[in-house]
Amino acid sequence: MAKDSMVTSGTGLHSVEDSGDCGSLDTMPLQKYLARAGIDSRRKCENHIRAGRVSVDGSIVTEMGVRVIPGVNEVLFDGSPVVLGDEKVVLMLNKPAGHVTTMSDEWGRPTAADLVPCDKYPGLFAVGRLDQDTTGLLLFTNDGELCQRLLHPTHHVDKTYEALVSGIPSEDQLNELRKGGLIIANRPIQPAEVEMASCDRKKNRAMLRITIHEGRKRQVRKMCKAIHHPVIHLHRCSFGPLVLGGLPEGEWRALSPEELSALRAVL
Numbered sequence: 013m014a015k016d017s018m019v020t021s022g023t024g025l026h027s028v029e030d031s032g033d034c035g036s037l038d039t040m041p042l043q044k045y046l047a048r049a050g051i052d053s054r055r056k057c058e059n060h061i062r063a064g065r066v067s068v069d070g071s072i073v074t075e076m077g078v079r080v081i082p083g084v085n086e087v088l089f090d091g092s093p094v095v096l097g098d099e100k101v102v103l104m105l106n107k108p109a110g111h112v113t114t115m116s117d118e119w120g121r122p123t124a125a126d127l128v129p130c131d132k133y134p135g136l137f138a139v140g141r142l143d144q145d146t147t148g149l150l151l152f153t154n155d156g157e158l159c160q161r162l163l164h165p166t167h168h169v170d171k172t173y174e175a176l177v178s179g180i181p182s183e184d185q186l187n188e189l190r191k192g193g194l195i196i197a198n199r200p201i202q203p204a205e206v207e208m209a210s211c212d213r214k215k216n217r218a219m220l221r222i223t224i225h226e227g228r229k230r231q232v233r234k235m236c237k238a239i240h241h242p243v244i245h246l247h248r249c250s251f252g253p254l255v256l257g258g259l260p261e262g263e264w265r266a267l268s269p270e271e272l273s274a275l276r277a278v279l
């Protein structure tokens with residue numbers, strides 16, 4: 013098989029005979045793709061490939077001749093996604109406490125944007141917001157249309173939080189949150205799923221798991237305050253079908269193709 017006869021597909025590397033589209037305009041040599049994405053010169057990108065620093069769809073590539081399809085194949089350099097400038101991307105950040113959800117802050121506070129690769133993906137912005145002291149899953153994208161749809165009230169994307177609250181709420185109080193109707197900022201809240209994950213009678217605090225279907229400002233804190241159990245710490249563990257999992261605090265990762273499809277499926 014000729015050296016330049018490998019092409020990649022969403023399911024991995026296969027030969028031209030399998031794909032039949034090696035000459036298609038949609039594919040481009042891997043080293044050219046890397047250079048176009050600003051990783052390095054084409055020659056140096058060849059060296060990076062030979063050094064085993066580049067993977068395509070999960071397989072390390074060390075030989076020349078592999079071609080990729082922009083937007084279809086997942087190319088990683090040293091484990092980080094490589095995308096072309098105009099490509100849409102969605103990232104998940106595990107936001108630490110103390111970072112405000114803005115792209116820059118007039119008071120010089122640390123921002124969530126400081127933690128995501130804005131240089132590499134120009135036009136990134138946060139999908140919604142988390143309070144300064146809330147930790148957990150925050151999405152960033154450069155896809156304005158997707159962002160609008162995710163935040164649009166008609167789509168009711170579920171958001172799940174772990175809320176450590178002061179005191180131990182009774183079932184009646186939790187039912188107040190479950191059935192909805194409490195007035196917050198002059199409007200009734202919608203029903204929420206609420207369960208007590210654990211409680212510590214010695215410390216007099218409880219961990220609640222709360223899923224809300226709307227996205228009002230400081231909503232979970234206000235809900236807990238309304239039942240007289242103020243939040244001590246708040247953490248978002250999921251957004252729609254996406255879960256934070258083991259992503260370390262302060263770190264980000266690009267969504268996988270499966271996660272992107274699952275996200276689009278809820279819209």
Ligand code: URA
Pocket residue numbers: 141142143144146229230231232233234246
């Ligand atoms: N609800 C809150 O009260 N704060 C957040 O950061 C997110 C949801």
